[in-house]
Amino acid sequence: MKSALAFILLAQSLLVGQPAEVRPPRQGQGQGAAGRQPQGGSAPARPGQGPGVVGRLIQGGNASSAIEAILGNYRQALKESQRGMFVLLDLDNGSLLPGFRKLLQEEGMAELKLGIRHVRLGVEQTDLEDYLVDKYSWQLGPRWAFIDPNENCLAQGSDIPDAKTLADQLDRMGVQSPVRRIRDYVRRYPDNVDGRLALLNMLWSIAEERTRGELGANNLTWGQNYGRLQFTAGYRRTARINEMLRVMNADEEPLLLSTEKDLKIWTWWADEFDRLMASGQWLESDFTFSNSDDFLDAHSAIVKNIYKKRIGLVEDALRRWPGSDRLWEIWLHMALVLGDRPAKALMNTLAPMPDTVPGTWPPFEAKMILVQQARRSGDWRSVRDLLWDSWTQFSQTISSLQRRINIREMYGQENQMILSSQTFRAQWQQLMDPLIESLLRLGDIGSADSIVAQLKEYAGSGALSDLAAAVAVRCDMPQVAARWKND
Numbered sequence: 176m177k178s179a180l181a182f183i184l185l186a187q188s189l190l191v192g193q194p195a196e197v198r199p200p201r202q203g204q205g206q207g208a209a210g211r212q213p214q215g216g217s218a219p220a221r222p223g224q225g226p227g228v229v230g231r232l233i234q235g236g237n238a239s240s241a242i243e244a245i246l247g248n249y250r251q252a253l254k255e256s257q258r259g260m261f262v263l264l265d266l267d268n269g270s271l272l273p274g275f276r277k278l279l280q281e282e283g284m285a286e287l288k289l290g291i292r293h294v295r296l297g298v299e300q301t302d303l304e305d306y307l308v309d310k311y312s313w314q315l316g317p318r319w320a321f322i323d324p325n326e327n328c329l330a331q332g333s334d335i336p337d338a339k340t341l342a343d344q345l346d347r348m349g350v351q352s353p354v355r356r357i358r359d360y361v362r363r364y365p366d367n368v369d370g371r372l373a374l375l376n377m378l379w380s381i382a383e384e385r386t387r388g389e390l391g392a393n394n395l396t397w398g399q400n401y402g403r404l405q406f407t408a409g410y411r412r413t414a415r416i417n418e419m420l421r422v423m424n425a426d427e428e429p430l431l432l433s434t435e436k437d438l439k440i441w442t443w444w445a446d447e448f449d450r451l452m453a454s455g456q457w458l459e460s461d462f463t464f465s466n467s468d469d470f471l472d473a474h475s476a477i478v479k480n481i482y483k484k485r486i487g488l489v490e491d492a493l494r495r496w497p498g499s500d501r502l503w504e505i506w507l508h509m510a511l512v513l514g515d516r517p518a519k520a521l522m523n524t525l526a527p528m529p530d531t532v533p534g535t536w537p538p539f540e541a542k543m544i545l546v547q548q549a550r551r552s553g554d555w556r557s558v559r560d561l562l563w564d565s566w567t568q569f570s571q572t573i574s575s576l577q578r579r580i581n582i583r584e585m586y587g588q589e590n591q592m593i594l595s596s597q598t599f600r601a602q603w604q605q606l607m608d609p610l611i612e613s614l615l616r617l618g619d620i621g622s623a624d625s626i627v628a629q630l631k632e633y634a635g636s637g638a639l640s641d642l643a644a645a646v647a648v649r650c651d652m653p654q655v656a657a658r659w660k661n662d
Contacts, residue, residue, distance in 0.1 A: 242302045258350050259323035261291045266317055274335040280388040282439050283342035285381045286354040368460045378444040385440045386471045429473040441475040452485040464508035473512045482509040490521055497525045503540040518544045546609055558613035566610055573633045615650040627659055
């Protein structure tokens with residue numbers, strides 16, 4: 176019975192943990208070095224070592240099988256990259272790697288979307304290191320190279336190169352940007368919506384990565400990098416909701432890129448987005464911001480200006496389709512980035528269907544921003560009115576569960592599972608916390624007591640008492656806080 180209840184309460188709150196970082200090779204990544212073919216046979220063995228890779232392959236045995244596996248993986252990665260990848264033969268301290276990562280985010284290189292195979296000299300993958308040194312007759316020491324899928328070395332060096340020079344060199348050798356291919360396709364077929372969305376998604380990904388590299392993690396005040404985690408479909412929505420709430424509750428404004436950097440990083444995406452909106456293709460397509468969890472466009476003044484120019488188109492569409500989740504999601508993302516879009520003015524122009532279920536209007540996305548704007552202006556009556564029907568629905572749901580299963584008889588660990596679930600924490604932030612605060616500030620302590628008591632019945636005391644008490648402290652009601660904490 177406990178398992179059944181846990182399943183009901185936590186069905187949409189299953190977090191798949193952040194995957195362990197995997198060192199390349201990965202598709203689209205590369206290594207680099209322009210090389211020369213050895214002059215007859217393999218290079219001599221290094222001092223203090225036995226035969227080189229070629230010699231051990233000839234000798235056969237277990238060593239030969241291991242080498243073949245390493246080289247097989249390496250060659251497979253080259254083929255999967257389609258255009259090639261950079262290879263870094265680096266010192267143990269990885270001195271080349273940070274500089275090369277930065278290089279791949281610079282203008283000219285970023286749109287190539289090439290990757291890196293990193294080999295630390297004398298520490299790991301020694302057989303691959305030996306193979307590369309033998310094959311291209313390289314001198315021992317740190318080196319980078321770009322290797323194409325046929326193992327031809329197209330560029331190489333020991334120092335980190337200039338981004339534009341390297342990009343031009345690779346272009347002359349036929350290493351073409353996937354962005355350029357899609358852009359050329361869109362020019363030929365301007366009415367093809369799939370092509371325009373593909374280009375927009377590529378440019379977004381590049382702009383996000385370059386923004387992270389330019390500002391650094393400490394200055395990405397609005398980003399939690401949810402896109403780098405793996406989620407079930409239900410949890411991805413919960414994670415995005417939590418991030419939206421964090422953005423709305425942030426007191427600080429996001430740090431803006433310099434004008435020069437903004438032009439280089441976001442102009443291409445902003446121009447394509449502007450064209451999509453102006454053409455009307457955004458409305459007939461499945462365009463959405465749903466995978467853009469970090470709000471890194473908030474660091475761009477260029478993007479904000481485009482949103483300010485085009486958000487009216489989304490609002491006009493909402494007046495025709497007020498129940499569209501996709502339109503509300505687009506509007507909410509743009510409104511959050513702009514920061515000052517009045518939601519109440521928009522809601523006053525919308526007409527819900529006559530059979531709309533109480534608690535489902537305004538739609539969830541609109542309700543989030545309406546509540547936040549009302550809280551900031553001190554309009555606690557509006558906060559209560561916006562959330563009361565939603566609380567009534569939630570209350571009826573948990574009462575129905577309690578009629579079938581006495582949660583008080585469950586083990587404390589089960590209650591803790593409810594409290595720690597991502598779904599409940601999102602519900603607390605979205606619904607219970609602001610509703611309880613509004614009731615306290617309006618002087619309706621009895622209703623606030625009733626909500627806290629029912630939540631304790633549902634999820635146990637413990638941590639929930641602390642959450643409720645924190646709201647009372649925020650409202651300067653220490654006696655209520657002490658009572659909720661000690662009951």
